[in-house]
Amino acid sequence: MKYFLLVFGFLFANLHSSAQTDANPALWSHQVNKLSDTEYELVFKGVIMDGWHVYSQYTAEGGSLPSEFTFEKAGEDYELVGETTESETIHEYSDIFEVEETFFKKEAIFTQKIKLLNPEVRQITVNLFYQICKEVCIPKDELFQISLDGNAFTDVQKELDGRSIALGKSLRLDLKNKALLNQDGLGSSEGKSNLWVIFGLGFLGGLIALLTPCVFPMIPLTVSFFTKQSQQKSKGVANAILYGFFIVLIYFLLSLPFHLFNSVDSQILNTIATNIWLNVAFFIIFVVFAFSFFGYYELTLPSSWANKMDSASSKVGGGLGIFFMALTLAIVSFSCTGPILGGLLGSTTLAEGDVATNLTIGMVGFGLALALPFALFALFPAWLNSLPRSGGWMTTVKVVLGFLELALAFKFLSNADLVGNWGIFKREIFLGIWIVLFVLMTLYLFGLLRFPHDGPKQKLSATRKFFGIAGLAFSVYLVLGIFNVTPLKLLSGFPPPSFYSVVETESDCPLGLDCFKDFEEGVTYAKEVNKPILLDFTGWACVNCRKMEENVWSDASVYPILKDEYILISLYVDDRKELPDAEKFDFQYDSGRIKAIETVGQKWGTFQTINFNAASQPYYVLLSPDLEILNDAVQYVDVETYEKWLRSGLEKHQLSMNK
Known part of the structure; x- marks a missing residue:
């Protein structure tokens, strides 16, 4: 121990x-x-x-x-x-x-x-x-x-040829006023609040897992075991609390391997999250999870694992024995918790920030929600009488989760489509699939669609009717969004961007703005018209980038500034499109490490890292045409902050012109 x-x-x-x-x-x-x-x-x-x-x-x-x-x-x-x-x-x-x-x-x-x-x-x-x-x-x-x-x-180290050396040098900028980037400026309004959101999602996932047939029946059995086996009530309560602590610890430990990935390379998880084939693999895994929730089969870990843990808990006893009991619960409940944990992993890869930290925070939230009932009911055993009985309602919870897993699965397939430039899952097609899924979920909740493990038909409960109506309302909301009757702000960042449409648009830039997707071309044009530059490091699979574009850039106080006052250069760091052979090269960092630059995303990701010492998206920098930094960099901020930031950059550019 x-x-x-x-x-x-x-x-x-x-x-x-x-x-x-x-x-x-x-x-x-x-x-x-x-x-x-x-x-x-x-x-x-x-x-x-x-x-x-x-x-x-x-x-x-x-x-x-x-x-x-x-x-x-x-x-x-x-x-x-x-x-x-x-x-x-x-x-x-x-x-x-x-x-x-x-x-x-x-x-x-x-x-x-x-x-x-x-x-x-x-x-x-x-x-x-x-x-x-x-x-x-x-x-x-x-x-x-x-x-x-x-x-x-x-x-x-590998020898660089002359062409690679020249292209590598061209990637480094001679920035003026670079000290601004190191100041504690506006930064991101997400930060800690985003971690709280991730924690909340994990906690919610744990609460949902409690309502599944793999976990719910275990609560009264386990609490009764601890309270009855101990001669002193205080000892039983202490054991139940320790049991809950070990549940949290186990889910925390599951996230640690992802920190090893980060220690090797802080960009590795972002690279994985935007990898085309990994996103396809996520899609397949989530479909498998969904159909297990629908009752067509059951996903379980080998029963020998649970037997060994159970045997160890009996032999060892004491605190270590309680740890093995908690580990047994984690193993036997995997058929219900596994898909939910998969959804949590998927959500953290879609969120901005350090993926490993996000996952740890989410896992701790999940484990805490799962552990709380065991501690609370041990402290207040009379509450056990108020627990609802196990029954068919738990099957309904699993099926609804199955539909949510399918919806998330298509988000990963959409990511692969966007990053790979396949042009298949355009915005309308993606929303159409979601409409079908939520209509089917609504039919299920109203008893018009059934699955293998559903029991005999019974009168619909008020709760089931409520969620059925909510599912129908959400389906209507999606239909209005697909025809642009209402903006889908509740889903901001999830569907493909509005310009990724089956209907041809005049611009392939956000909100119909004019933008450049090559830095040199954008700077050349900015010099011609003598306008400052908004350098936008973004990504096809970046959820917060879409949120900024759809909620902040679209605001009436911000959009005219972007359209008329700035030259927008959007660089997609996750674009897997191969560079022409003449533009591929090996880049050598100051440390001596050499990286092959073969795709558009690798080029702009490296460009961001070496010039701005940043690797996250969205990441916005204001530059003058002669590469003077006009303000500190910002990331995910609100409308008012972003507008002030843009106007401050304009004022500084005007002052530098008048000197």
């Missing part, structure tokens, strides 16, 4: 840690020293970034992973002479693993002597596996292709 809590504390403390997007924490090189005609000394040198450390080959077992060299064809073309030696190391006791660990800071040097068995060999391949840690630990591999004819440190 002590070991478990230590690991949990370590992980919790590192929840928000992440490496810089473009930083490689260790840069490696190698050197060859010729000792004789057949003997050589190979030296491997790693320069380690401040705050990071790399583990020795000889760090204690039971702790972090040691460094390990693999010398290909050793014993065939050459033999190793002695062991691989190391430069000076640091020894430090680890409270987590309870062993003394050995590691390097700032610099690691490994030396290995070899003797050739085949005099014709002129090149040796060596692989280094190592673990580098700061607040999180990242396993990495480094491949060395060693020429025995050289004797100087050689950087193993």
Whole structure:
């Protein structure tokens, strides 16, 4: 139990840690020293970034992973002479693993002597596996292709050709007044409020999961178990509360692997969220979830898992036994909670901000809602008498959830269509599918459509009639929206943008505005007309980008400014359209890492990162035609704030012109 809590504390403390997007924490090189005609000394040198450390080959077992060299064809073309030696190391006791660990800071040097068995060999391949840690630990591999004819440190990074160097330089801007970007300006009005929304969604998901047949019947049984098995009432209450805590902990722990992704690359989850085939995979998964809720089959984890957890809870006892009981609940209730958790995962990938943090907040909300009844009913056992009886109403809840899962599934398919420029799921088609789904849900609630696990027909309850009418009203709302009778502000950001339509539009920019989708072209035009630039970093699958366009840009106080006073340059960072061969290149970051730029989105995503040190969307920057930053950058803000921001940029541009 002590070991478990230590690991949990370590992980919790590192929840928000992440490496810089473009930083490689260790840069490696190698050197060859010729000792004789057949003997050589190979030296491997790693320069380690401040705050990071790399583990020795000889760090204690039971702790972090040691460094390990693999010398290909050793014993065939050459033999190793002695062991691989190391430069000076640091020894430090680890409270987590309870062993003394050995590691390097700032610099690691490994030396290995070899003797050739085949005099014709002129090149040796060596692989280094190592673990580098700061607040999180990242396993990495480094491949060395060693020429025995050289004797100087050689950087193993890929060589850039002249064209790549030139295109890479053109991507960097000579911005003036760049200090404005580092000020605590308007920023985003989402921030913490968005996290509360995610927490609320997770909590709501947990409450819904409580109403399903996999969880609801467990509440009185579990509470009765804790209150009756303990001789003291206070002991039973304490055990029930601990049981609830462990439920929250389990769902929190499920989100931690996503933070490992973020620690490797802070853009990786955004890249995954806008990946075409992953969105298609999400679509398929959600369809599978939906039909499980409809009762055509049941999704369950292997029963052996639940049996093992249940057995462990009986054998271990105490606090650890209660943890295994909570884990058993999580496993046996998966057929109902799994699809809801899938919906939560989907919602967090669609939301703006740090996807991993969003998911953790949502998971904690979900676990808290699931755990609360067990603690509350243990404190107030008389409340158990007021619980409604299990029955057919729980089946109705599952079917309604199935329709909601299907609606969310088509959102992911729409994302894939937008990012891939397929042109299939235009706005009207997407809304038409949703109309069909919610009409079918309404028919089900009124008893006109039935599914396999529905019981005998009964008189409709007032609750079922209420939700049936709500479903019908929502269907009518969608119909009015598809014919542009009313703006769909309740769904802002979910359907494809209005210009992505089956009806041909004059502009392929938001709200019919004129915009440029290439930075250089936009700047050239801005210089011709001497107007300031609104640089809009956006994305096809960006929900908050659509919300800003449909709710803020469309406002009567903002739209004329965008239309008449600014040159709009919209750069889509998730556009998977391939660049022409002549425009593809390799970009080298300051850290030395090289990234292949092959799509439009990769180009503009890298452009945003290196010039504005940002990776989120929407992200708005005001520039003069000669690339002077006119104001601090903003993201998701309200109408009044955005209007003031735009007008402030105009005033500064006018002042600079009058100088």
